[in-house]
Amino acid sequence: MIRHIVMWRMAETPDKEEKARAIKENLEALKDKIDVLLDIEVGLNFETSDAASDVVLVSTFKSVEDLNEYQNHPAHKTVGAMYVRPNVSERRVCDYEF
DSSP states (O other): OEEEEEEEEEOOOTTHHHHHHHHHHHHHGGGGTOTTOOEEEEEEOOOOOTTOOSEEEEEEESSHHHHHHHHHOHHHHHHIIIIIGGGEEEEEEEEEEO
């Protein structure tokens, strides 16, 4: 099994909380669109520390091949292009087998 975790810091804009909610909703909607995605959870941070990220994605796959299929799926690419990349200033990723 593969766990895929991504954390983002939102760009500092007056509507960053609204944009973070849109990222959450659109990423979670991928569960019904991408068969290899076993589980997905997207959390919005409430901590105000300088070390904190604003949004976290935790997803689960059966294999590295399934993770790659998810990452290259058109629905995933659309969410990234429309909601994530234009609105974040930093991204951190951790993928591991368990």
